[in-house]
Amino acid sequence: MLIHFHVNGKACAVDAAPDEKLLDTLREKLQITSVKRGCENGDCGACTVLLDGRPVASCIFLTVKARNHSIQTIEAFGEPGHLHPLQEKFRAHGAFQCGFCAPGVTLSAISLLNQNPTPTEEEVRRAISGNLCRCSGYVQIVEAIMDYVEERRAAREEL
Amino acid sequence: MRVKECFCPSSQEQALALLAELGDALQICAGGTDLLVMLRKGKTEAPFLMDISGLDLSGIREEEDHISIGALATLTDVQESPLLNKEPYRFLQRAAGWVGSPQIRNAATLAGNLCTGIPSADTSTPLLALDARVRLASVRRTREIPLTGFFLAPRKTALEADEMVTEVLLPRFPSGDYRTEFRKVGTRKELFISIFHIASLLEMEGPLVKRARFAMGVMAPVPVRLFRTEELLTGKSLTPALIDEALETMKTEVHPRTSRHASKEYRMMLAENLLHRFLTEPPEGAEGGNLC
Known part of the structure; x- marks a missing residue:
C-alpha cells in the first residue's frame, strides 16, 4: 500500500508491503543506509530512527505504522563537512571505533537533549541504554555527551 | 506464511468488524515490537495484520472511579504520566520504565505488554497488585475482566478471537x-x-x-x-x-x-x-x- 510520511523534512511516498519494516523501507527504497541492520530483534539499537522526535527501533516498526509521521535519521542533523556539534564532540573524544552504532547512539542522545538539555550522567546512560556498542565500553561516548552538555550550559550562562 | 494484507481501520467499529470477520487470521499490531520479532521468526502465522494506531485509544485519563489507560498508550506514556506519578501507582511507572529499551518503550504499549501473555511481561505484576481490570470489546459485547482472570497460560490470554483490549483500568485508591x-x-x-x-x-x-x-x-x-x-x-x-x-x-x-x-x-x-x-x-x- 502507498504510505505517505516525512523523512528528514521531505514528504515521501513509498509502496510498502503489509509486513514491511521501516528499516527495509529506509535502506532499500530510500537508500538511507546510515540506518544500520543489526540484530533485527530490537535489541541492539543500530537501526534507531526518530519518530516524531522519539527514538524507535526501525527493525521492529511496521512501515505502515509510520504513515503520516515524521522520521528523522542522522542525515537530518549532520553530514560530512557539516557535523552536528555533538558529532564533533564524539570525534574529539574518540568515542567510536567501528562506528556501526554511531548513528543510533547519536539520535538517542539528540532526542534526550531536545527534551532535557541538562541531563545527568545517569540520564544520559539510560537514554543510550538501547544502543549497543561493542567497541568502546561507552565511557568516551558518555564523556563526549557530558562535555557537550557542559559546554552548552556554560554558553547559556554567559548570555 | 506471508502476510497478505495490513488493515488500517480509522474507527473502533471498523476494527471490530474486521476482527469479527477474520478472527484468529487477523493479528492486531499496536506497537508491534513483539509481533515483528514473532513474524520474523515465523512464530505467528496470521495472514492479516491490523494496525490499530488510527483508533482513538491513546491517552491516560482520570475518570470517576478509575484511571483509564488506552490500548495505544505506550510504555513511555505510562512512565511519564503525571496521573501515575503518585502512590500507589509509582511501581507501575517504574516497571514500564524498565521494559526493553527507550526505543521499545516509545513504540510498545502497556496493553500490548499484557496481550503477549508472557510471564516475563514486567508491567503485569504492578497491574495485578493494583487490581487492574481489562476492558475488552467485540461486535458482540463490551466486557471488563479482572487482570487475574486475563492470563490463562504462557502466550494465552482470555481474549477471544473477535475481541481486542481497548483499555486497562486502574481503580482509584483512598489517600493513605x-x-x-x-x-x-x-x-x-x-x-x-x-x-x-x-x-x-x-x-x-x-x-x-x-x-x-x-x-x-x-x-x-x-x-x-x-x-x-x-x-x-x-x-x-x-x-x-x-x-x-x-x-x-x-x-x-x-x-x-x-x-x-x-x-x-x-x-x-x-x-x-x-x-x-x-x-x-x-x-x-x-x-x-x-x-x-
Whole structure:
C-alpha cells in the first residue's frame, strides 16, 4: 500500500508491503543506509530512527505504522563537512571505533537533549541504554555527551 | 506464511468488524515490537495484520472511579504520566520504565505488554497488585475482566478471537500511607527479559498493615497474585516472626521452574530475598535499579 510520511523534512511516498519494516523501507527504497541492520530483534539499537522526535527501533516498526509521521535519521542533523556539534564532540573524544552504532547512539542522545538539555550522567546512560556498542565500553561516548552538555550550559550562562 | 494484507481501520467499529470477520487470521499490531520479532521468526502465522494506531485509544485519563489507560498508550506514556506519578501507582511507572529499551518503550504499549501473555511481561505484576481490570470489546459485547482472570497460560490470554483490549483500568485508591516497589532481575542492567519480577503494594496504618498486595512474574506459568500471603499480613504488625511466616506462605503460592535462564532454586531465592527486603526496609528511591 502507498504510505505517505516525512523523512528528514521531505514528504515521501513509498509502496510498502503489509509486513514491511521501516528499516527495509529506509535502506532499500530510500537508500538511507546510515540506518544500520543489526540484530533485527530490537535489541541492539543500530537501526534507531526518530519518530516524531522519539527514538524507535526501525527493525521492529511496521512501515505502515509510520504513515503520516515524521522520521528523522542522522542525515537530518549532520553530514560530512557539516557535523552536528555533538558529532564533533564524539570525534574529539574518540568515542567510536567501528562506528556501526554511531548513528543510533547519536539520535538517542539528540532526542534526550531536545527534551532535557541538562541531563545527568545517569540520564544520559539510560537514554543510550538501547544502543549497543561493542567497541568502546561507552565511557568516551558518555564523556563526549557530558562535555557537550557542559559546554552548552556554560554558553547559556554567559548570555 | 506471508502476510497478505495490513488493515488500517480509522474507527473502533471498523476494527471490530474486521476482527469479527477474520478472527484468529487477523493479528492486531499496536506497537508491534513483539509481533515483528514473532513474524520474523515465523512464530505467528496470521495472514492479516491490523494496525490499530488510527483508533482513538491513546491517552491516560482520570475518570470517576478509575484511571483509564488506552490500548495505544505506550510504555513511555505510562512512565511519564503525571496521573501515575503518585502512590500507589509509582511501581507501575517504574516497571514500564524498565521494559526493553527507550526505543521499545516509545513504540510498545502497556496493553500490548499484557496481550503477549508472557510471564516475563514486567508491567503485569504492578497491574495485578493494583487490581487492574481489562476492558475488552467485540461486535458482540463490551466486557471488563479482572487482570487475574486475563492470563490463562504462557502466550494465552482470555481474549477471544473477535475481541481486542481497548483499555486497562486502574481503580482509584483512598489517600493513605502507601509504599510500592517493583524489581526485575536478569542477566544485566538494561534491556533484558526478566528471569523474575515482583511488585509489592503496602498500605500502612501506623504500625499495622492495612492493605498488602503482592504479585510475582516468572514464578508460575502466568504472573500470579499472592492472595494467602496478603491475607496473612493484613491487619497485623510486621514482626520478624510474621515476616518469616509470610515468606513460608509465599513459597506455597508459587511454582517456579528451571529454564535455560535460571534455576527454580535461584528464582525462589530471589522471591524470598526481595519480598523480605520489601517487608523490612524503607522504600527506595523512584529509580532504584535492576539486579543482575
